[in-house]
Amino acid sequence: MSDVLLKAENLEVAFGGVKAADGVNLTLNKGEFVAIIGPNGSGKTTFLNLCTGYIRPVSGHVWLGDKEITRMAPRQIARRGIARAFQIPQLFTDHTVVENVMLAIASREGIWQALRPLDRREYRAEALELLELLNLRDHAETIAGTLPEGLRKLADVTVAMALRPQLLLLDEPTSGVSALERFPLMDTLMKAMKARGVTALFVEHDMEIVENYADRVVVWNAGTVMAEGAPAEVMKDPRVLENVVGVA
Amino acid sequence: MKRSALVTAAALLILALAPLALPFLQFVLTIAIAKGFAALGVALLLRAGLISLGHAMFYAIGAYAAAFMATTLGITDFALLIIGSTAISAFFGVLFGLFLVRYRAIFFAMLNLAVSMVIYALASKLYGITGGTDGLRVAVPTVFGMTLEKSSFDGLLYYTAIVLVALLGYLVHRYLKSPLGHALSAVHSNEVRLEYLGVSAWSTLLTAYGISAALAGVGGAIAALSIGHVLPEFAFWTESGHLVLTAVLGGIAGIAGPFLGSVFLEIVHTVAVGYAAEAWNMIVGIALLVVIFFLPRGLFGLFERLVGRKSTDGEPTL
Structure with a gap:
């Protein structure tokens, strides 16, 4: 059985000639x-x-596994x-954090339940367990729109994880988060994703975060993959140092 | 929860007893409930951030459906007329909704207005079918085979309308508390996230649009049976504007809001016509200003104070 979870082949897209x-x-691969x-x-x-x-x-x-999703x-x-x-x-900014997560759980289970309440025992228990895992349990009843940025990032990931995905895509998980909060936030994310066996692909500008948390790095430049490999090796590549690290 | 149920029951009881003290109120309140149903339909869509400026078309479709069924199809039973009108209105709601719910903001509002004016024009011009501007007469229907006097039937219709407020109000309440109901308000706050949860915003809105059309259809059928006559004006844009005003005045945070707004407006209208006919619009305008400035959750805010509801964060306001 193949370990390949996501496969992109010859993807091309342009915006106004760029x-x-x-x-x-x-x-x-699975688990990466x-x-x-x-x-x-x-x-x-x-x-x-894409x-x-x-x-x-x-x-x-x-391709996701053996299914084409193009x-x-x-x-x-x-x-x-x-x-x-x-x-x-x-996030659904008018809803509480726990309602955001319960709505994600309901979406996974089938949204077409017109007369059963969203706030039911099994959904709430699962949502609170997930919030506990991501250190958000104390903010369960907070209106999502009022959370500070770092917690909003975590809540966004919690909502995504409530779908029990095979693959989680994270777009700059530490952007907008203070320098002191970056590592605790990533530690929490890594702990949660490992606990749930989630494979993840994340876009990041922070090289320290990449070096500390990524199994593999893919270097992007002008719409192409310039290099890829283990973080320590990739960071030594002169092309990466010149084109990416210097400006990233 | 128990307290709100008690207050709701008390309000329905007051509604039931009011005509005993003031008989003229029976007709006024029947129409208020009829329009309250249509305003509840508008309020549902407002939860998703969509303003329908044409929802009176479904009120009119419900009313004309009752008239057609009675005159053309020979269906004279009161219950069948209400159920049939609701179903026909829901059908047209889903049909029009197929393309209307693709739009947002001003486009949604104006397209609803446009479609409603087409319905109005058809009702006005197709004289041979709709009776044109003369409209159609609706005879007093039978009740499970029994023929009643108009006054007896009006009493029965009024108390049936109150039972429908309780029954349909409860079902709409359950719907709004369900995942599908939460998804509806989620369309307003973050449609992108909703799609990324695997939920179709289009299907969510289409369901709500169908339900809102059905509610307006119930109202239209009640109005047709109460007045005994249907007119193209039921679908006119000012009537749609009145429904939006009713929903906003009453408040969209709870089921009771649109009914409170409707009862308030109908009573003010009735009194103003008698004592200050020229000032009716001014009185309504002032009432709306008072609500906007002092009751951001509409008249429903008063209801909430009565039941002692604590936190209202996160629920929709006007």
Whole structure:
């Protein structure tokens, strides 16, 4: 049985003549924690958008396991096991944190329950367990829109994890978080993802975070994969040092 | 929860007893309940951040459906007329909703307005079918085979309407507390996240739109049977504006809001027509200003104070 979870083949997409993906090939194995680094505008977030159906490629294919997901809508891809946390956390800001998570659980179980309450014992218990895992238990009843940025990031990941995804895509999980909070936040995320056996792909600018938490690094430049490998090796590559680390 | 149920029961009891003290109120309150149902439909969509400026079309469709069934199909039973009208209105709600719920904000509002004016024009111009601007007469229906006097039937219709407020209000309450109901308000706060949870915003809104059309249809059928006549004006844009006003005035945070707004407006209208006919619009305008400035959750805010509800964070306001 193959260990390949996500496979992108020859992905191409352009915005007004600027190629954001220029024949991208990338494979992600089950259980990996892979970082994508690269300068601003190099196409990192575009790759996440292509994998989640937010934008469609001009050509190329994306496979999740043995199923092709290239032209599916975000909701179809979410149901097949790819969840996403955003650079700017996407929460239901008028709902409490626990309601956000319960709604994700209900979405996974089937939203078409018109007369059973969302706030039911089994959903609440599962949501609180997940919030405990991500150190958000004390904020369960807080209105999501009032959380500080670091906690909003965690809440966004919690909502994504409530879908029990095979693959979690994280877009700059530490952006907007203070220097002191970055490592505790990543420690919490790693602990939760390992506990739930989630494979993850994350876009990041912070090299310290990448070196400390990624199993493998993929270096993006001008819509192409410039290099990939273990963080220590990739960081020695002169092309990466010149084109990415200097400006990343 | 228990206290709110008690206050709701007390309010329904007051509604039931009011015509005994003031008989003229029976007709006024029947129409208020009918419009309250349509305003509840508007309030549902407001939860998703969508303002329908054409929802009176479903009120009119419900009313005309009752008239057609009675005159053309020969269905004279009161219960069948209400159930049939509701189903027909829901059908048209889903049909129109198929493309209307693809739009947001001003586009949704204006497209609803446009479709409603087409319905209004059809009702006005298709004289041979709809009776044109003369409208259609609705005879007093039978009740499980029994023929009643108009006054007896009006009493029965009024108390049936109150039972429907309790029954349908409870079902809508359950719907709003369900995952599907939460998804509806989630469309307003973050549609992108909803799609990334695997939920179709379009399907969520289409369901809500169908339910809101059905509610307006119930209201239209009650109005048609109470008045005994249907007119194209039921679908006119000012009527749709009135429904939005009712929903906002009453408040959209709870089921009782649109009914409170409707009862308030109908009573003010009735009194103003008698004592200050020229000042009716001014009185409504002032009432709306008072609500906007002092009751951000509409008249429903008063209801909440009465039941002692604590935190209202996160629930929709006006």
